[in-house]
Amino acid sequence: MQLYKQIPDDKNAQFQIGYMYDNGLGTTQSDTDAAYWYRKAAEQGYASAQYNLGIMYKNGQGVTQSYTDAVYWYRKAAEQGYAKAQSNLGYMYENGRGVTQSYADAVYWYRKAAEQGDATAQYNLGIMYKNGQGATQSYTDAVYWYRKAAEQGYASAQYNLGIMYKNGQGVTQSYADAVYWYRKAAEQGYASA
Template sequence: MRFLWIVLLAAGLCAGEFDEAVAEYNQGNYIKALDAFYVLAKEGHPKAQFNVGLIYANGKGVNKDRYQAMVWYRKAAEQGNTAAQYNLAKLIAQRPDKEDPRALEQIKYWYEKAAEGGRKEAINDLALLYLEGKGVKKNKLKAFELFKKAAEMGDSAAQLNVALMYAWGEGLPNDKIKAYKNLKKALSQGRTEASAYLERLCKESSWACQGN
C-alpha cells in the first residue's frame, strides 16, 4: 500500500520556520523537525500538520503511532491538504475495522476529496473501491474510467490496472494496443509485475506488440 512520504516544501507559509524544520528533517534531526513542525501545526498550518502526521506514521525519531498520525492527517485533510487526505484514507484502510461500513464510508470520502484535488494515487484507489464494491455499489465501468484518468496522469498502478481491463476485462472496451502501451509505461516506472502480463499479451496477440 502506497503512502505519500514527501515532506512538502514551504510555499509562503511561515517560510523561515517551515524551511528550518524541513532542513532538520532532511539532515535526520527528526525530533527537532517534529518540534518545529508541531509548533506550526498547533497554529493550524496544514502542511505542518501533514508533516507531523508523516513523522508519526513513519516512526522517524519517534515510535510509530498511527493514532497520532491519523489525528494530524485529519486536521490537515480537513483543510484541503490532498496528501493528508490520501494518507488518512490509507491508514483507515489498514485498521482492523476496515470492512465496517462506517470505515468504508470514511475511506471513500477521503479518497474522493484527494481525487477532487488531483491526487492521482487517490483516483486509482477510488477506482479499486468501485471495482471491488467496497463502500460503494460495484461498478466496473466507473472503475475503468477512473483507472484511465489516473493512468493518463501518470500513475503506474493505474496504468497496470487499466491495461489489464483493456486486455482481459469482460464487458469493457477491448483494446490490446492500449493495453500494451499502458503495460510498457507501468514497467518503465518500476512496476515489474507488468512484465509477466506483457509476455502473456504478446503471446496471445503478437500483433499488438509490434511497432508500438
Template sequence: MKFFNRLFRRDSNLGDFERAAAAAQAGDYEWALAIWERLAREHKMPRAQNAIGACFSEGWGVERDIALAARWFELAAQGGDAIGQRNLATLYFRGEGVTQDYAKAAELYRQAAVQGDAQAQDMLAWMLLEGTVIPPNPEEARRWSELAAAQGIPSSMTRLGMLYHDALGVTRDPAKAAHWWAQAAQLGEADGQAMLGAAYHLGSGVERDPETALMWLLRAQRAGSSLAHSFLAPMRGTMSEAQVNNAQRRSEEPL
C-alpha cells in the first residue's frame, strides 16, 4: 500500500483529485480524504466536496455519518456538481440525514439530469411517471428515459418498454416494447426479463415462443422480479417436460 501511494505521489501528470481517487480505489481513504479536504476547503472544489460526502455516506475511512454527508453533498450541489446533486436528491428522497422532501429531490434530480447524469435522468423519469409529488408526465418521462437508456441504464430501457406497451405518452407499439425489454433483459434487468418473457408467452411484439418465454421468466425470478411469478405456473402446465428442461438449461447459461 505504501509503495502504491508513493507511486501516485511521484506521478506529476495526475491531478490532485485523480491521485486521491486512485488512492481511495486502492483502499487508502485516509490519504484520499486529506487531499479531498484540502481541495474542498481551500479551493471549494465541488467534486471533492461530493467525494467527502460519499465517504461519510458509506463509511469509507471515517465513521458513517449521513447528516454530515448531506452537508457535504449540499456544498457540492450548490457548486453545480451533478453527482453531488444526485446524491443529495437521493437523501431527500429517502429522508436520510435530511427531512424527507420529494419535491426537493425531484428538483435536484432535474438539475443533475440536465447536466447529463444518467442515474438522475432515470430517477427523474420514474418520478415523472409515478407522479411522486410532481404531476405525472409520460411524455417527459419518455424523454429522460431515452437519454438514460442511451447511456446504458437498464431500468430506463424497461420503463420505455412499459410506456410503449401501455401507450403512455406514445402510440401503443408492442414491437417497440419488446425491443426495449430485450435490451434491458440482455443487461440483466429483472423486470425487463420478466416482461420480455411475458411478451414471448403472449406473442406480443415478438413471435410466440413458450420455451424462450419460460427461459426469460426463470431468469427474472432468480434476479428477484415479482412480475415473473404470475406467468410461471400456468406456463409450465402447458409445456412438455422436454421444453421445460430445455428452458431451465438455457436460463442458466451466461447472457
C-alpha cells in the first residue's frame, strides 16, 4: 500500500489504492478514502475508476449520494467503451435517476453494453424489447437478448426465456424448453421459478 502512495500521479496506482480501500485489502476498509483515490484516477480518465466512483455516488458510499454525479461518471467511462458503465447508464436512463427518463437512451446504452457481452444489459435490453420501451416491441429480439444473458447463467433471463417458450412469444411454443429454462433459473435459487 505504501508503495502505491509513493506514485501520486499514476492513475493505475491511484485506482489500485482506491480499490484496496474499497475492499479493505491490506488496509482498513474506508469508503471515503476509496472515493478520494477513485476520483484522482477518474479525473485522469481511468475508466474503471470512473465507473467505481459512479457506483459510490449512486449508493452514497464515501460521498453524498447524487444520481447526477453517478450519471456523470458512468457517462465518462461509458464513452470509453466500459460495458458495466454503459449498462448502469442505461439503467439510470430507464429509471430517470440523475437524468430525464428516456427509454430510447436506455436502449442505446444497454445495446452498447449487451453487444460487449454484459449479461445484465442483455437481460434489460430483452425487457425493453418485450415491453416495447425505447424500441419497437419485438418478442423475437427479446428472446435473442434473454438467451444471450441466460446462456451466461443470468437467472432472471433464464426465467423470462422460460416464459417466452411457455407462451410462444418470439419462439415456437415449447413446454419442454420452458421447463428447461425454468429449471436452470430454479437451480440458482430464483424464487419465481
